[in-house]
Amino acid sequence: MSTEDPGFQVALHEARQGSREGGVPIGAALVSAQGKILGQGHNMRIQEGSAILHAEISTLENAGRLPASAYRGATMYTTLSPCDMCTGACVMYKVKRVVIGENKTFVGGEEYLKSKGIEVVVLNDKDCRDLMTKFIKEKPGDWYEDIGEDE
């Protein structure tokens, strides 16, 4: 797993797209065991006034209805450590692995994922971190609302 992975590149592309839209700059991509992109998306809190469309949730939604077998062996790439909701979604659908761009600006449910037997890889990517650092500085209210925290 590296920043060269197509899945990670798609997730980073989505995060940048979210940033261009003025949204929370987090992107994700779900890649099957065979390497197929099943879905991709980015956080839509600001763009759609959504309380639930975090990047991973958008990605699962954009992938559409799939049988349980489609998630087996799959990898969820996300540019930021997943919150408890997105962690739970990965646990519920039993993905094999979660690859995280960075976890310096926020740490989510990584330990819970591991406790459920899901592999966790953190890439420590500077681009992901820079996107979040800039956003949190510019729009702290939107960011803390997105993770259910007081500013």
Added chain:
Amino acid sequence: MSTEDPGFQVALHEARQGSREGGVPIGAALVSAQGKILGQGHNMRIQEGSAILHAEISTLENAGRLPASAYRGATMYTTLSPCDMCTGACVMYKVKRVVIGENKTFVGGEEYLKSKGIEVVVLNDKDCRDLMTKFIKEKPGDWYEDIGEDE
């Protein structure tokens, strides 16, 4: 907390509406500390081809963007024990309490909620159980897909 609670009645109404629509018959309602219904909804997997619109997630989405403070002291009523995704959403938004119609047909993240300090109440309601029992018998494929399990 009882089946007489307005929040539970709204959740049950939503579950019945989902059933009438031919969907997964699970409903939910989010009620503020002051007793205001902040949002309500039902599972939309079949109706919208959605992989993420479980009852609790629909409810959070229908409640719209809210500051973290709006969820403090709130109760999530749901007709069925919440899956890992919906459990995580309740943890992320730090609701105070989750009131569950029934947990005989499915048990989700109740222990995880408790470990995070969230109160869990199970009502053992027959109407909720009957809706699920009938649905699982009639559409097992849709049901197991909804919780990421093989049929």
